[in-house]
Amino acid sequence: MFLLRIILFPLAVLYDGITRFRNLLYDLRIKPSASFDIPLISVGNLAVGGTGKTPMVEHIIRLLASHQMPAATLSRGYGRKTKGMRLANAFDSAETIGDEPYQLYKKYQQHTVVSVAEERVYAIPFLVDQFPDLKAIVMDDAFQHRTVIPGLSMVLTTYREPFYNDLLMPAGRLREARKGASRAHMVIVTKCPPNCSEEEMMEMEHAIRRYANLPVFFTTIRYGEVTGVAREQPLTSSTVVLVTGLANADAIKEHVESKFELLHHFDFKDHHTYTQQEWKAILAKAKEHHAMIVTTEKDKSKLEALATAEELAMVYYLPIEIEFIKGGTDFDSMVLDYVTSTETSL
Secondary structure, three states, rough: OOOHHHHHHHHHHHHHHHHHHHHHHHOOOOOOOOOOOEEEEEEEOOOOOOOOEEEEHHHHHHHHOOOOOEEEEEEEEOOOOOOEEOOOOOOOOOOHHHHHHHHEEEEEEEEEEEOOOHHHHHHHHHHHOOOOOEEEEEEEEOOOOOOOOOOOOEEEEEOOOOHHOOEEOOOOEOOOOOHHHHHHEEEEEEEEOOOOOOOHHHHHHHHHOOOOOOOOOEEEEEEOOOOOOOOOOOOOEEEEEEEEOOOOOOHHHHHHHHHHHEEEEEEEEOOOOOOOOHHHHHHHHHHHHOOOOEEHHHHHHHHHOOOOOOHHHHHEEEEEEEEEEEOHHHHHHHHHHHHHHHHHHO
């Protein structure tokens, strides 16, 4: 890996020059950026994939809903087979709006408008026009989408792979230079171990503030109980076949291993579109060893589309939420203060 990074480093330098020039054009307003009256919250990262953006979006949805603040979510809808602006509805699926927006719709359709669009600068006025009671729009994976200026921007980075230890693509996973984090209003370190020490968090804060002098928050993953996909079905085995389509499945694999006997892990790439052949292979492995099939919330809808009702009785999913281990009250206050102060000023 080290040798490969050395080989790819010249390409990373070239990529750095391109992204810095692009950002400079926006900073100098040579390339236009649009601002809007409605509060816009951007959830993004510097690295590609796997930082826990969707659980953070869910946390913000629940926070706003608990304060009677109707919101919309807006993302590109990665992996969908449709184009243009689309509002999630009962006829949609992961194929039509993307797996993560579909997950949000299934869980929070009573509290939020879920929308997808490639061009957010055109989607935002449409949402404001169609839903005049909206108090905020939460934009997923929008940090590099500089055609829109958010009022509150957060950068997520993982505990295991913090951006300050990473390199630019293709030598590393960064989409832009580490200094890019300074455009945000806060940095959130995600997927921390629950017992992360105060000393360790202080060290990470110090490292982050070399690039961005911002508030830093720390979160961990809280796993719910394994839940049947088809119905309220009891656990049928202590042996598990794990199926994931994530950028990094290490955390969920470790959790499953701590609770069950992990027979096999079908580890697919992020946003993977499953085939019938793959499903049959998963099913055969589980049946052979009388195991349960455990998957993620966003993958379960894709497996549902392939399985029969009888097969779904073997499938369970593992719900997750983020939990703040440092600064949760301050984070919630920053979000609520931003939304309410913006509303008051209009």
